[in-house]
Amino acid sequence: MADPERGQLAGRTAAITGAAGGFGRELVFGLLREGAAVAALDIDERRLESLKDECSERGLAARLATFRTDISRYEDCAEAISRTRARFGGPDILINNGAMGMSVIRRDHMARLIDIQEISPEMWDRFTATNYSGAWYMTRAAIDGMLAAGWGRIVNVTTSFFTMLRTRFHPYGPAKAGMEAMSAGHAEEFAGTGVTVNVVVPGGPADTPMVPEESGFDRQALIAPSAMVPPMVWLCAQAGGDATGHRYIAADWDSSLEPDAAAAACRAPIAWPDLAHNPVWPGGRPAE
Numbered sequence: 001m002a003d004p005e006r007g008q009l010a011g012r013t014a015a016i017t018g019a020a021g022g023f024g025r026e027l028v029f030g031l032l033r034e035g036a037a038v039a040a041l042d043i044d045e046r047r048l049e050s051l052k053d054e055c056s057e058r059g060l061a062a063r064l065a066t067f068r069t070d071i072s073r074y075e076d077c078a079e080a081i082s083r084t085r086a087r088f089g090g091p092d093i094l095i096n097n098g099a100m101g102m103s104v105i106r107r108d109h110m111a112r113l114i115d116i117q118e119i120s121p122e123m124w125d126r127f128t129a130t131n132y133s134g135a136w137y138m139t140r141a142a143i144d145g146m147l148a149a150g151w152g153r154i155v156n157v158t159t160s161f162f163t164m165l166r167t168r169f170h171p172y173g174p175a176k177a178g179m180e181a182m183s184a185g186h187a188e189e190f191a192g193t194g195v196t197v198n199v200v201v202p203g204g205p206a207d208t209p210m211v212p213e214e215s216g217f218d219r220q221a222l223i224a225p226s227a228m229v230p231p232m233v234w235l236c237a238q239a240g241g242d243a244t245g246h247r248y249i250a251a252d253w254d255s256s257l258e259p260d261a262a263a264a265a266c267r268a269p270i271a272w273p274d275l276a277h278n279p280v281w282p283g284g285r286p287a288e
């Protein structure tokens with residue numbers, strides 16, 4: 001284990017949403033091990049308590065705070081950021097990882113896909129507020145502090161393009177597509193300020209509670225939740241801060257390589273920039 005006092009993230013504060021879930025817990029452990037102070041945010045208080053216990057057992061609880069936060073509500077996000085700032089300063093790092101999975105609608109949704117008639121308008125709104133607006137709310141609440149400090153890392157966890165476009169995978173897929181597009185725009189908006197914006201995806205279904213047993217997968221064949229940690233730590237620690245506007249596929253991270261080489265081998269630009277041009281624009285090109 002890295003010495004937290006000398007870890008790559010010593011002196012930094014991270015706010016992580018969905019922190020009590022499958023990936024979230026591993027990210028909390030990983031960032032604490034690297035010396036960051038961590039505000040673990042989740043809607044599920046019971047799971048936050050067990051996260052706290054597990055951090056204590058691992059000797060990692062000294063720089064951990066847990067705040068119950070519903071990211072589908074802007075007021076909760078703003079409060080989580082101010083409580084984080086009051087406790088540790090920052091946050092310098094924001095990981096937008098919290099989300100609802102399709103099993104909220106039906107647990108066997110992978111084996112038997114979900115038709116539009118099964119989705120109530122209220123459910124659509126809840127998904128989009130959580131899986132799309134939540135990342136914007138957190139970014140909106142945290143960005144001024146990062147810009148004032150001239151340093152920030154925002155990492156958004158979206159999903160594979162396959163899932164975004166998959167039939168009968170609504171509202172999850174389209175909400176994540178919105179988050180991906182927002183990430184591209186924010187990377188450009190904050191370029192040159194010291195605040196970077198990147199996307200990390202696992203690269204396929206992972207062995208977390210979001211993929212229920214009813215999916216029928218061999219759990220051993222699923223991506224391990226710890227796969228998200230190396231690209232995330234590299235991005236958050238990355239001293240030069242020149243990695244922005246990228247999308248990293250965690251399953252493709254090759255630990256036998258030096259971290260810079262592993263990062264270069266598993267990244268592409270965020271979203272679908274090759275398609276992002278207008279065939280027609282009055283007067284020539286849009287303002288940059």
Ligand SMILES: NC(=O)c1ccc[n+]([C@@H]2O[C@H](COP(=O)([O-])OP(=O)(O)OC[C@H]3O[C@@H](n4cnc5c(N)ncnc54)[C@H](O)[C@@H]3O)[C@@H](O)[C@H]2O)c1
Pocket residue numbers: 017018019020021022023024041042043044047069070071072096097098099100101130157158159160201202203204205206207208209210211
């Ligand atoms: N597991 C996969 O196969 C997979 C694949 C691609 C992307 N992802 C993404 O990875 C991220 C983490 O997912 P996971 O697999 O660890 O799932 P998970 O269900 O284990 O964790 C998600 C966490 O988000 C929390 N959450 C849900 N609604 C919330 C709200 N309104 N406010 C705050 N927290 C809320 C849940 O309580 C849970 O702890 C998600 O963004 C997910 O979309 C997962």
